[in-house]
Structure formats: structure tokens, C-alpha cells
């Protein structure tokens with residue numbers, strides 16, 4: 449029996465299914481590591497899609513990586529929504545999470561739900577993330593979950609409130625501080641968060657807390673015990689000046705390549721090596737002669 453060409457084509461293309469919340473739970477249960485990266489625009493989203501990552505976060509780290517703010521505090525909700533819309537256009541399969549910026553959810557439950565709805569309706573996000581596990585963040589997480597929007601929590605180092613935490617430093621490094629991080633994580637789980645980020649806490653503390661957390665935990669500077677790992681796109685690809693935090697592993701040096709590329713272009717322009725004949729458009733010689741006559745007339 450012969451095989452129809454369309455059958456061959458269909459079996460050759462293994463379509464990757466969109467990542468869902470049950471799929472993340474299943475990955476945790478099976479011990480499959482969950483991969484999350486940040487993205488802020490169409491090209492970074494396309495890279496995340498092509499690399500088949502599981503979760504993409506439009507992090508408010510974009511305030512610094514792509515918008516040039518000195519911290520995440522100043523970024524506006526509309527700026528975050530613009531980044532999220534660009535990412536949405538480049539993604540098909542990873543779960544898309546939008547980061548609620550500082551000041552867009554703390555005031556009251558209604559504000560938090562309204563902001564989360566904008567991420568879903570205007571930017572096509574599947575879920576939102578908010579920082580902190582204190583009473584305010586927990587109440588907001590619960591309100592958003594009750595409105596039908598999945599929420600990812602975030603404990604440990606929470607950059608939006610870094611000033612109150614004493615700066616960008618690891619958290620949970622005393623018994624009391626570790627207990628606070630654990631209480632925050634448990635409260636967010638209780639509030640209905642589908643997943644929690646652990647940022648910059650000792651690996652041994654993370655491992656202990658993991659024993660009581662049933663939802664998928666994504667670590668960044670929290671050691672190997674978490675269910676998955678996240679890095680900021682610009683940190684892992686070296687699209688920045690300086691090395692970044694201790695937990696960053698760099699997989700490329702794209703900033704150096706970008707500078708070298710732009711410098712080579714500048715040198716070519718200045719020495720008139722660019723453009724060469726192959727970069728130009730041709731015109732039929734008779735047409736050119738005709739044009740010359742008209743132009744000079």
C-alpha cells in the first residue's frame with residue numbers, strides 16, 4: 449500500500465503542543481525540569497519559541513534590559529503591556545506570563561484584578577506574576593485567581609521592593625529570614641498561585657521549602673532543588689555591560705558581537721567599502737539614458 453505525500457508530511461512535522469498549567473504540574477510530578485526565560489519583544493519571543501522553552505515571562509526586568517530604567521520600579525503598566533503584546537506576536541507554544549509592574553496591583557484587589565485583566569485581554573498573556581508573599585501580595589494574588597486569571601508568585605529577592613529588603617541581596621540567610629521566605633511561599637500556594645519563583649535564596653533553604661510546596665517552583669539563584677530555572681534573556685545571552693548577579697550563567701556574548709557588527713558597518717561606511725555594487729539596484733541602460741535626457745532638459 450502506497451503512502452500519500454500528505455501523510456508523510458504530517459508525520460514528519462511533530463507539532464509542539466502549547467504548554468498548559470496541567471502540563472507544568474505533570475512536569476513537576478515526573479521530575480522533568482521546567483525551562484523559563486524572560487522575553488520583551490518579537491525577536492526574543494521567537495528565540496524562546498524556537499528553543500522550545502516551557503514558560504516565557506515578560507519580566508519587569510525589561511525596565512532595565514530594554515527600556516534603560518535604573519531599576520524595575522519606574523516602568524509603567526502601558527510600557528509593560530506594549531512589551532507583552534510584542535512577545536505574544538512571536539510566541540505560539542510556551543505559557544506566557546506577564547509581570548505586574550510596581551504600583552499596578554498593591555492599592556486594592558480591584559486595581560490588581562483590573563491590571564491582570566489588561567495583561568490577558570490586551571496582551572494575550574496566559575497568566576500574570578506578582579512579587580512578594582506578605583499579606584498584601586497574598587490578598588491580591590487570591591483576588592486575581594478568583595477572577596479566573598492564573599497567578600505566579602515570587603518570593604525571596606523581590607526587586608520591586610529591594611530598597612525595603614536592604615538592596616539587591618540574597619534573602620533567607622538566617623533561620624528567621626528563611627522562615628519568612630517559607631511562610632511567604634506557603635501563603636502564595638494557599639492563595640491559589642499555580643507556580644512560584646524563588647529568587648536569590650540559599651540552595652539548602654530552597655531545598656527544605658520545596659518539601660512543602662506542591663506547585664511548580666521556578667528558581668533563579670535558588671540552587672538545583674527547584675522544579676525549573678529561569679534566567680533573564682539579556683543576562684544569559686550577554687546583551688548587557690557587566691556580568692550581572694552571581695547566579696547568572698552566560699551562554700553567549702551578544703553585546704560584544706553587536707558592538708563589533710555596528711563598528712564594522714561604521715568602518716565600511718567611513719571608508720566607502722559599503723555599499724558595494726551587489727547592494728544596489730540596476731536600471732536598463734536605455735531607460736537610464738532616457739532619464740538622463742529628461743532630467744537635463
Ligand code: KIV
Nearest residue numbers: 486507508509645680
Ligand atoms: O522580572 C523578571 O525578569 C523576573 C525574573 C527574574 C523572575 O521577575
